[in-house]
Amino acid sequence: MTGRNQTAVTEFLLQGLPIESEQKNLFYALFLVMYVTTVLGNLLIMFLIRLDSQLHTPMYLFLSNLSFSDLCFSSVTMPKLLHNMQSQVPSIPYAGCLTQMYFFLFFADLEDFLLVAMAYDRYVAICFPLHYTTIMGPKLCLSLVALSWGLTTLHAMLHTLLMARLCNMKMGNQSIISEFLLLGLPIEPDQRDLFYVLFLAMYLTTVLGNLLIIVLIHLDSQLHTPMYLFLSNLSLSDICFSSVTIPKLLHNMQSQVPSIPYAGCLTQMYFFLLFADLESFLLVAMAYDRYVAICFPLHYTTIMSPKLCLSLVALSWVLTTLISLLHTLLMARLSFCADNVIPHFFCDMSTLLKLACSDIQINEMMIFILGGLVIIVPFLLIFASYARIVSSILKVPSARGMRKAFSTCGSHLSVVSLFYGTIIGLYLCPSASNSTVKETIMAVMYTVVTPMLNPFIYSLRNQDIKGALQRIFTKWAIQFSLRQ
Template sequence: MKMENRSIISEFLLLGLPIEPDQQNLFYALFLAMYLTTVLGNLLIIVLIHQDSHLHTPMYLFLSNLSFSDLCFSSVTIPKLLHNMQSQVPSIPYAGCLTQMYFFLLFADLESFLLVAMAYDRYVAICFPLHYTTIMSPKLCLSLVVLSWVLTTFISLSHTLLMAQLSFCADNVIPHFFCDMSALLKLACSDIQINEMMIFILGGLVIVVPFLLIFSSYARIVSSILKVPSARGIRKAFSTCSSHLSVVSLFYGTIFGLYLCPSANNSTVKETVMAVMYTVVTPMLNPFIYSLRNQDIKGALQRCLGNRIKFFLILNK
């Protein structure tokens, strides 16, 4: 059988964000500041968890992986967005586009699975406090993290390999600021039924199933709290779960708003705004949510700063 090049075009053009030319510099500075905040915030949490022995617990193992995922998730799209905002021709090579799509799916899916692991951790901590250390053993926690990485690698690789089989013959303009899978499928000039079927099947595994598992965990948590209705117990449970619930609401709220509530008018603008929410805003807010509402993180930061101050005082003597 005669072999042929399945992709005739060599690059895609990213239209970017619907920003007026005279506002480009303002939004460039804004997105740069948000990206730097995301990187520094998530790096700070990773370093604190690594250095402070008080944070060597299952919950913070999952949180450190979540922070790493957020950091990488933003780094997949924002640097390219910033580069294209200053470029006259905002293009991306064909191979670079598929690579960006792969890592975008990888870290987005990874966050979904890590949120499930964190919900299970909260469920065990509240419903089975006496057996928490036995159930949430280091072996189980490590297995949950490894399983999350393996599943997300398989899913993102499957989508990318299927996308590489498609032909892109004419239009190469992507009305987005990154290589979104749905936008690429609209440009394909070959049959995309298999791709759509895999999106439906794997999308349920990545979005619907994790959401239902998280919902089930919190339903059992609420049921457990109601069995012993005390103000102190409710406050403790809320304090334990509030940060995770806030992150879950941000993550799934933007995804459901984008994919389950389509709008007929200005759909491209709406999709772009929602994409900015979960690629730029959510990874930036997560460190603040966990640090501002978490006494353990605050304590670790105070101890870290205190040790640094003591170190400098000793050096200056």
């Protein structure tokens, strides 16, 4: 964070409100009452909407999200304001300032989008009352909410990264690292075209295969179950996960200068962490779904209710967004010296830390702590769920039950083995003998190969997917023949 003849800015001083000293306690009580009223009022709205089934309508779906946004929006600034009004030194750390700015932008933008969605809902309800339930279907409402969250995440992240970049700029006669050079894959020049075609084919297979799964699940009502809700999100995650690295890899394989801008590198790192972590959490949700289906078949529909399934998916997205944002903000605060060569084909977090010329202890500590949350805990939960499944099967052994269990869980176990095996071998069990080439190959396994194999694993070994594909093709064939 420091340059030559510069002072490192580790915190900012907040001047606060223009209040006279003798009025400070009065205004403190006033703002405390306003904040408590905001929190309790919005919590009450969310609580009532959740408990009363008559309020489970599009309008109140948007209102509950708006109440949650209001609660968080006020919590971004008010607690810090109240604390500083009683503090002798009203300061905020550098990382805290960037984090506050991110969530301020996030919830302010989210409120804006939700108000638009509510206005559209009222427009349809008043102008098209007979078609209201058809137009404002659950899918459209959930899509509007998800789109609001997604757009605000991207917008707030962009402004925060740009602000972090400004704070990290070098001055004087020091060089500014404006881009990094990606060495890419260890491929001989005469083999480059062959590997280019290979990775292009793998990427297209990944995108088309996972898109096919998403479309089949969307079109076939028999696949509207918890397992396929998680699978559709996993397929979306695989498409995005591979799209974070492979297009840039393909571009750099044909480029004379395989570079990536500083902001682009941090953005790539953010989305790489987001979709890698998201895949980990979704695999846990799928393992829990299989555990309930096999160990508690009679209570499956009660336990795996739509609310629980949507909550698990939403929690996965929220946690991965926060974790990847934290790592990205911590990376943005680091200084990078003259060495800007990344011996990898993407902006890997551990590789970037090796290039930093400032203190990385906080970054390493957070990797250790959050790495356990994202990798170790999910892996142990999956292992525990399948241990219970095997135990349940062995209690009442039957050939039919064994076949059903293995057909249900085999595909998921294959994905888990591929995904966690390479990540644990690369990051959690590092070896001194690991060369850059070996680490790159292992990274290719879980960033390129695993997303590509998932459609084959879930389609070739899944009778439901095969049946859905057959039904849709039959339906299209009948419709086509009727038009002739």
